[in-house]
Amino acid sequence: MHDSYTEIFLPFASSPELLEQYTNAAGGIRTGKLFEHLDSLAGSIAYKHILGPSVETLGKISEHGFYIVTAAVDRLDMLAPLSPVRDLRLSGHVIYVGKSSIEVVVKMEALEKGQEKTLMLGRFTMVCRDAFTHKAHAVNELKLSTPEEEALFAIGDLHRKRRHSLAQRSLHLVPPSPSEALTLHSFALKYGNELKNDLPSGERVWMDDTKLERTMLMFPQERNVHQKIFGGFLMRLAYELGFTTSRLFTRNPVRFLSLDNISFARPVPIGSILRLTSEILYTASSEQFPTIVHVRVKANVVDVETGAERMTNDFRFTWCSDIPITRKVVPKTYREGMLWLEGRRALEIGAAIQGVKTLSP
Template sequence: MDSSSNFISVFSKLPSVFDNSSGVDGDRKPLNLWPGMYHSPVTIALWETRSKIFQRLLDPPLDAPPQTQLLTKTPSQSRTTILYNFSSDFILREQYRDTWNDVRIGKLLEDLDALAGTISVNHCSDDDSFTRPLRLVTASVDKIVLRKPIRVDVDLRIVGSVIWVGRSSIEVQLEVTQSTEGSLPPPDSSIALIANFIFVTRDSHTGEAALVNRLSPETGKEKLLFEEAEARNRARKRKREEDKMDYENQQLDGLQALLAEGRIFCDMPALADRNSILLRDTRLENSLICQPQQRNIHGRIFGGFLMHRAFDLAFSTAYAFAGTMPCFLEVDHVDFLRPVDVGDFLRFKSCVLYTELNDPKHPLINVEVVAHVTRPEIRSSEVSNTFYFTFTIPPEAKAIKDGFLIRNVVPSTEEEARRILERRDAKQLQLREHANT
């Protein structure tokens, strides 16, 4: 497949997935299986592309056999490019513009999730109308670092492809680039953001892990990306296989040190450090009933929507904590632990998990957001997603100039102390992995 065929140029006016003129037979699927109506134009365009893939397979019947012959594909066969025509399309620009005339990060996260999913579907497709397609589930999102602000008045380009596959898992890398050179491919120096999404494949009927098409890197860069992803996968496996008891013994001293200051707040608040604050006093929360307009093409709540809502709450949490407008730096990690369905009562709970104050002019605020699917009828609440974001305060902020100090966050319970230690250790491991690659 020629990579130039996977090019999507996005404008504000796109055909609706409900419009029969788009080439999709509206009678083929019930209404509740179509995606929601109010996603971004990029997400809608990507889902239309994905729907065409499924339609090309002629919607195999329920008893269709699974794919038996694995194909070998190259990264270029799944490579897809999106161009945001911000410079010429005012309506599109308004859909993505934030208060500071930059691109809304939460909305961009939605598009990244939709693009990664479409690329994965492309790689998993065997182009056989007599076999049933695989079901892909987002497992996690690796570190996403914002290298520079993304302007909303300059064309934006996202390029993504599969960079690694295992037996039943896929890693997709996306590069967001922006330059002032019009539609020409921007140089590496204009990369604004890189994101890695990890998917697992499941048999659409049995729900069991399913083998995925092989990947054959061709260029030197593709081979290097494959090796780096393979190293990250091995590191994830080692982390899962660690002896939990040994880990807890190693962390005992750290737990006690974290809890010592928290006990002063709880037992002797008048003597507590005025430059510290209890973790529980940084919390914010919101909730919603998941609506049909928020579903994806599989009828479940779109993962990008969840990331968008989590980012908005994390930003608000950092804002209320710092007393000045924060700057987003990175998504540390996202875990998708269980699917969220239409009609679910979803609660997002956030807190400042810890701060890093080594550089007073560039303090780091690490925010945790946990999403819970709550079922009052059966008195049940389960974690569906965990999100970790890092923000800072710009040196030119009035609060910094006035000598305002970002507070140290301390836990009041052992459970809070464990969360802080686990996240700190995971972040340090992540930094070492990226430094090695």
């Protein structure tokens, strides 16, 4: 397990030139650009697991007979605010492998005055494919050397089982639980009646009215080693659109809380037209965070000849604000109601991880 350990240093405190490349409009760090590094890091770690700890360059994919792609990002949780005056270390290693899948845990730490502080933790699921048939390709087994590594492997196995359980409970496959149906019904009665006039002005916002869209051409400068658009670049685009959506909705400064899930359904070809659509699925509040906003960003590739679209990625993000608001996102259709419940489930999982109490819509 330890052979796959890899790290990247970003010396923001000592390099104003580097810091300038990552500074956002508020003077902080562009989190979306860090996502690009984390995706690249996870890929490098997965290749290192298969090719060996001494590998320095990848070379041609056809020579190896396999390639590795990001299948999903299970979570990325921000544990402490970013600061532009501290050096950052991004690191990670493999903690679990299946027949053709590799789970990589990543960590972002702040380095200041000899102290290390963990800012972010996350998990990437990478999959190995045959370079010619594009079917599943077997990966190396994972050798465990210490009790700590055995514990990490057990956590990885627990994550796998949890993903399987969540997939089986997906609202795309099964109806909501009785308690979820009751929660949605009560919320719809209170906020969803279009004829109800006793709601304060602006308190109800229809989910469809929160949508933002961005359409762009995919250039070869953003390609990966497989000659497709780099997944980390897509993560950055989705993050920035999601941030804009939550910022416009709250009308207040927002802070990134978590990346709840990303699914990579298919690659994005160079030269394709990509349409990103964001919408707010759920809003809540808690003792720690007066305002919590959960956002979905969907990425579709558009066929110029027919106008048909195919989804390539589904991104789920959560932002928070220290300023409370009374505006509620309200679903109008059954489809939106299921998305509302998906957002609620994501925030419940995040609340359990972060120890958040009294989460309420």
